[in-house]
Amino acid sequence: MVKKLKKGRHKRIVISAIVFFTLLLLNLSDAFAENTVTYVELPVKKVRQAYSNWCWAAGCESILYYCKNYLGFGREATQWDIVKYIYGSYVNQGATLSDIQRVLSYYGVGSSRMYSVYGNTITYGQICEQIINLRSPIGINVPGHFAVLSGVWQYFDNGSLKNFVLVMDSAVGYIRTIPDSELRDNDFDWELIDAIKVYKP
Numbered sequence: 001m002v003k004k005l006k007k008g009r010h011k012r013i014v015i016s017a018i019v020f021f022t023l024l025l026l027n028l029s030d031a032f033a034e035n036t037v038t039y040v041e042l043p044v045k046k047v048r049q050a051y052s053n054w055c056w057a058a059g060c061e062s063i064l065y066y067c068k069n070y071l072g073f074g075r076e077a078t079q080w081d082i083v084k085y086i087y088g089s090y091v092n093q094g095a096t097l098s099d100i101q102r103v104l105s106y107y108g109v110g111s112s113r114m115y116s117v118y119g120n121t122i123t124y125g126q127i128c129e130q131i132i133n134l135r136s137p138i139g140i141n142v143p144g145h146f147a148v149l150s151g152v153w154q155y156f157d158n159g160s161l162k163n164f165v166l167v168m169d170s171a172v173g174y175i176r177t178i179p180d181s182e183l184r185d186n187d188f189d190w191e192l193i194d195a196i197k198v199y200k201p
Contacts, residue, residue: 040151044065046174143188
């Protein structure tokens with residue numbers, strides 16, 4: 001009888017715990033939904049660069065995959081194909097923005113540099129225009145690295161609007177969430193140097 005009572009009490013505790021954590025998750029989900037103004041993440045391919053200097057090739061692979069499968073133009077290619085196209089062999093070399101544009105063009109994707117409408121760096125509004133309205137990723141050049149800006153997230157925190165960007169970082173092979181201010185704060189960590197938009201040629 002005592003065993004049955006203990007078993008029943010244990011069962012009730014487990015059920016109560018499940019209900020509690022379910023309600024907690026629902027509340028957190030509601031809080032996220034209430035505070036979020038905009039959340040758009042384009043399903044670019046998550047690619048980890050094979051070699052230390054292949055961020056540009058991995059970024060191109062990610063962009064080409066998205067254009068082919070979600071925008072309906074261009075052809076897919078691996079980072080290996082891309083490096084071979086530019087250098088003729090599999091060398092561990094970086095590339096210029098012009099090289100990246102050559103790659104995109106060769107595989108059927110148009111691109112052009114983005115220029116700021118205000119100040120030295122493209123604005124958050126320009127980023128949102130590409131991501132939200134045009135559903136188009138942005139290739140970004142930051143100090144010593146090339147990455148793919150693939151999403152935006154805006155939310156309110158204590159009445160203040162926070163702007164973030166989502167970046168496919170081939171150094172790690174997954175999406176990073178970075179404050180927009182990080183792109184323009186002159187600390188040389190994710191400092192936005194150049195950006196290219198892509199489109200149907």
